Amino acid sequence: MKLKFGRKVISVEEARSLLFQCIKHGETERVPLSAAFNRRLAGDIYAEHPVPHFRRSGVDGYAVCAADIKQATPENPSILHVIEHIPSGTVPKLMVFSGTAARIMTGAPVPDGADCVVMLEMTDALPSLDVGISSTQVCIKKNVPVGSNITPIAGEVAEKELLLPLGTQVGPGEAAILATFGYAYVTVFRKPRVAIFSTGSELLNVEEALQPGRIRNSNSYMLAAQVEAAGGEAVIMQALSDHVDEVEAALLETLAKVDLVITSGGVSVGDYDVLVDLFGRFTGKLLFNKVAMRPGTPTSAALWENKLLLSLSGNPGASFVGFELFAKPLIKAMSGCPSPCPEAITAYLDVDYEKGSAFPRYVRGTTHVENGCLRVKPSGIDKSSIMVSIKDADCLIQLPAGGSGFARDERVLIYPIN
Numbered sequence: 001m002k003l004k005f006g007r008k009v010i011s012v013e014e015a016r017s018l019l020f021q022c023i024k025h026g027e028t029e030r031v032p033l034s035a036a037f038n039r040r041l042a043g044d045i046y047a048e049h050p051v052p053h054f055r056r057s058g059v060d061g062y063a064v065c066a067a068d069i070k071q072a073t074p075e076n077p078s079i080l081h082v083i084e085h086i087p088s089g090t091v092p093k094l095m096v097f098s099g100t101a102a103r104i105m106t107g108a109p110v111p112d113g114a115d116c117v118v119m120l121e122m123t124d125a126l127p128s129l130d131v132g133i134s135s136t137q138v139c140i141k142k143n144v145p146v147g148s149n150i151t152p153i154a155g156e157v158a159e160k161e162l163l164l165p166l167g168t169q170v171g172p173g174e175a176a177i178l179a180t181f182g183y184a185y186v187t188v189f190r191k192p193r194v195a196i197f198s199t200g201s202e203l204l205n206v207e208e209a210l211q212p213g214r215i216r217n218s219n220s221y222m223l224a225a226q227v228e229a230a231g232g233e234a235v236i237m238q239a240l241s242d243h244v245d246e247v248e249a250a251l252l253e254t255l256a257k258v259d260l261v262i263t264s265g266g267v268s269v270g271d272y273d274v275l276v277d278l279f280g281r282f283t284g285k286l287l288f289n290k291v292a293m294r295p296g297t298p299t300s301a302a303l304w305e306n307k308l309l310l311s312l313s314g315n316p317g318a319s320f321v322g323f324e325l326f327a328k329p330l331i332k333a334m335s336g337c338p339s340p341c342p343e344a345i346t347a348y349l350d351v352d353y354e355k356g357s358a359f360p361r362y363v364r365g366t367t368h369v370e371n372g373c374l375r376v377k378p379s380g381i382d383k384s385s386i387m388v389s390i391k392d393a394d395c396l397i398q399l400p401a402g403g404s405g406f407a408r409d410e411r412v413l414i415y416p417i418n
């Protein structure tokens with residue numbers, strides 16, 4: 001064992017709180033609306049005008065005075081003079097008064113004087129008497145109440161209403177609101193730039209042919225996908241060897257340029273665990289190097305000139321879990337999310353889980369719904385060296401420390417992923 005310094009174990013919550021004390025957020029940028037999808041708003045959005053801003057017809061039909069059609073039935077229709085045609089996007093020129101109607105299309109402004117719109121299906125156009133357009137007539141075969149098929153001004157949104165508070169993520173509904181109010185550009189929180197380094201002399205680049213004893217670097221791509229899903233901009237760096245000088249130079253140079261650096265590998269007790277060597281001579285501040293969790297017990301973090309370095313265990317499962325527990329909330333917070341920490345929900349174990357643990361365990365889980373209940377089971381073999389089942393994980397199952405395992409049908413806490 002080559003520990004040059006001690007390891008003091010802290011809880012996941014303590015580790016997260018140490019990390020959160022080190023981040024700053026608030027940098028913003030203006031982007032075109034279509035580039036704002038999934039980003040978070042850097043300011044409150046108020047309704048700048050009422051919606052609709054004119055009395056809007058909800059159907060294709062005739063705008064009339066309700067009093068004129070009170071007695072209308074198919075047998076005894078009301079006959080009205082059609083004074084105008086109003087397509088959407090135009091403005092009525094004439095006022096509807098008793099005895100008259102305006103033919104109107106869905107979304108068009110209802111003319112003054114009219115207080116309801118009758119659907120086309122409840123009317124019959126009468127043949128023109130051929131004495132000029134104003135002589136066209138319509139039979140109205142149904143009475144409809146005042147207000148029918150008209151959305152009043154501000155019927156949907158009142159002017160000055162707070163619609164989207166700061167921190168709101170722009171999804172489909174938010175995009176529709178922003179477009180409605182003319183936000184061709186939107187001020188959003190800047191995406192944190194997150195550099196990803198894998199470490200280990202065994203690692204091959206993805207495009208390289210397999211070699212005896214060596215493996216391709218999968219963690220960098222997995223972590224980059226996680227960064228993007230969390231709202232960050234991932235920068236995949238060339239993987240590093242086990243030489244501490246090379247690692248130190250690359251990390252310090254990169255820390256200066258990005259918002260967060262994540263490494264994977266080299267944090268355990270092995271001869272070539274290079275992050276341990278680095279932390280042994282680090283000029284920054286080591287925040288922690290052991291967390292009460294499995295997998296990822298040797299997860300470490302340090303601060304260097306106000307920039308965070310998060311060092312995850314190299315085993316793919318441990319890297320994945322460590323990212324979800326620590327990096328994801330950080331990236332979400334840096335990109336403006338007001339509630340970045342994962343929130344647990346309950347589910348029922350679908351299998352016996354026989355391993356007890358000295359530390360809380362975060363098992364990659366797969367959920368399904370059965371008879372209206374959420375059930376969960378480990379996504380494949382629950383070993384941190386197993387990569388292939390990560391794709392099936394839609395949550396982390398949190399199993400408390402101690403005991404000798406958990407029985408099928410026990411209630412457990414899970415943290416959904418995405």
Ligand SMILES: Nc1nc2c(c(=O)[nH]1)N[C@H]1C(S)=C(S)[C@@H](COP(=O)(O)OP(=O)(O)OC[C@H]3O[C@@H](n4cnc5c(N)ncnc54)[C@H](O)[C@@H]3O)O[C@H]1N2
Pocket residue numbers: 198199200202203215216217218219220264265266267268269270273295296298312313314315316318384
């Ligand atoms: N004597 C002990 N040995 C180990 C312990 C322990 O407590 N005592 N813990 C084990 C556990 S648990 C884990 S997790 C690993 C943590 O190891 P490191 O963080 O130091 O990571 P490495 O040694 O660099 O790699 C571990 C494993 O993961 C593979 N790896 C690394 N990087 C990548 C990558 N970018 N893509 C794909 N696979 C990667 C690497 O080849 C190793 O197989 O330590 C255990 N040992």
Ligand code: MOO
Pocket residue numbers: 293294295296297298313315317318384385
């Ligand atoms: O603690 Mo290791 O980091 O189980 O996977």
Ligand SMILES: [Mg+2]
Pocket residue numbers: 265266267268269270272273314
């Ligand atoms: Mg190692």
